[in-house]
Amino acid sequence: QVQLVESGGGSVQTGGSLTLSCAASGDTLGRMCMNWFRQASGKEREGVAVMDSGGRKTYADSVEGRFTISQDNARNTLYLQMDSLQPEDSGMYFCAVDIATPPCGFGPSWYTYWDQGTQVTVS
Numbered sequence: 001q002v003q004l005v006e007s008g009g010g011s012v013q014t015g016g017s018l019t020l021s022c023a024a025s026g027d028t029l030g031r032m033c034m035n036w037f038r039q040a041s042g043k044e045r046e047g048v049a050v051m052d053s054g055g056r057k058t059y060a061d062s063v064e065g066r067f068t069i070s071q072d073n074a075r076n077t078l079y080l081q082m083d084s085l086q087p088e089d090s091g092m093y094f095c096a097v098d099i100a101t102p103p104c105g106f107g108p109s110w111y112t113y114w115d116q117g118t119q120v121t122v123s
Contacts, residue, residue: 002025003025004115006118008118013122017081019082020079022079029076030071033100034050034051034052034095035110036050036080037108038091040091041091047060050069051071052102057069063082085120086122089120090120092119093117096108097111098111
């Protein structure tokens with residue numbers, strides 16, 4: 001059983017930056033598929049960035065070049081650095097992981113373990 005605890009959300013002005021953290025316990029992130037999702041009000045949950053156990057990263061077109069997914073093995077923590085934030089980036093952000101070999105899926109149905117989510121508001 002994997003537990004995920006997310007932190008780092010909040011409110012920021014357009015063009016600003018935020019970093020989300022997702023601390024894991026119960027298993028090692030480095031052997032998992034790791035994904036950040038977001039869900040705006042009234043919209044479906046969408047994949048934002050995925051990282052596999054080999055360190056390969058894939059981003060949604062809407063965040064390519066602005067968001068960076070990374071992982072700290074020593075802290076067993078997943079990060080999402082978000083720069084040049086726009087109002088359309090607002091929503092609930094979730095980290096999700098699954099114990100699987102690459103390639104990792106990008107859709108929410110692919111992932112078993114989720115955190116509680118954190119709100120990001122850009123205005």
